[in-house]
Amino acid sequence: MKFKKKIKTRWHQKRLKDKFFLEAKKLGYRSRSAFKLLEINKKFRVLKKGQNALDLGAAPGGWSQILSQKIFSEENNNIIISVDLKEFKPIKNLQIIKKNIFDKDFITLMKKKFTEGVDIVLSDASPSTSGNKFVDHIKIIDLAERTSEIAKNILKKGGILVIKIFDGKEKQKTINAIKNNFLNFKFYKPKSSKSDSKEIYIIARFLK
Numbered sequence: 020m021k022f023k024k025k026i027k028t029r030w031h032q033k034r035l036k037d038k039f040f041l042e043a044k045k046l047g048y049r050s051r052s053a054f055k056l057l058e059i060n061k062k063f064r065v066l067k068k069g070q071n072a073l074d075l076g077a078a079p080g081g082w083s084q085i086l087s088q089k090i091f092s093e094e095n096n097n098i099i100i101s102v103d104l105k106e107f108k109p110i111k112n113l114q115i116i117k118k119n120i121f122d123k124d125f126i127t128l129m130k131k132k133f134t135e136g137v138d139i140v141l142s143d144a145s146p147s148t149s150g151n152k153f154v155d156h157i158k159i160i161d162l163a164e165r166t167s168e169i170a171k172n173i174l175k176k177g178g179i180l181v182i183k184i185f186d187g188k189e190k191q192k193t194i195n196a197i198k199n200n201f202l203n204f205k206f207y208k209p210k211s212s213k214s215d216s217k218e219i220y221i222i223a224r225f226l227k
């Protein structure tokens with residue numbers, strides 16, 4: 020019990036020194052992840068006013084806040100949908116759906132919501148960890164494969180996919196599958212992504 024408490028305190032101390040965490044609090048972003056999408060957008064210019072967007076694994080809503088600010092257009096009344104297993108507080112200009120992206124009816128539901136297709140699919144989803152590295156890695160790969168399948172089914176031709184993956188043995192098959200579906204494919208590690216984290220983002224543009 021004592022040991023657990025010590026870890027929690029150390030984690031809190033570390034977080035208080037984290038400049039992105041502090042900056043997110045100051046600017047009203049719900050997560051430090053918001054900066055990762057801002058960096059991705061600065062480099063690749065993937066966000067544009069009027070896009071229809073699907074944000075997967077969206078809680079607590081940092082990326083969705085950025086989407087609301089950067090792409091919602093009253094004139095276009097474009098559709099932005101954020102999905103997560105967990106509920107999270109509403110964000111203006113977008114719809115939040117509590118759902119598992121592995122649900123069998125997920126793609127059909129999204130096709131109904133986005134009758135004119137989607138311009139950009141984003142996924143910052145990560146599974147809860149079990150402690151077993153191999154099991155966790157497989158879960159991550161399954162998530163990436165599912166996201167890639169969703170994107171292929173609902174993106175318009177020329178659409179964009181921004182997806183988080185984690186380094187590890189099994190990742191190559193997923194990467195190849197994504198690479199084959201898009202004309203342009205890049206890896207990117209934002210500065211706001213912790214250097215000890217194995218996460219890396221794929222920016223895949225122009226769905227074939």
Ligand SMILES: C[S@@+](CC[C@H](N)C(=O)[O-])C[C@H]1O[C@@H](n2cnc3c(N)ncnc32)[C@H](O)[C@@H]1O
Nearest residue numbers: 050052076079080081082104119120143144145
């Ligand atoms: C790192 S957080 C996302 C942070 C978010 N992008 C932000 O900016 O605040 C990862 C999220 O993925 C979600 N997730 C994991 N597996 C999922 C699944 N199968 N379906 C929907 N959401 C999932 C988790 O519930 C968690 O909230």
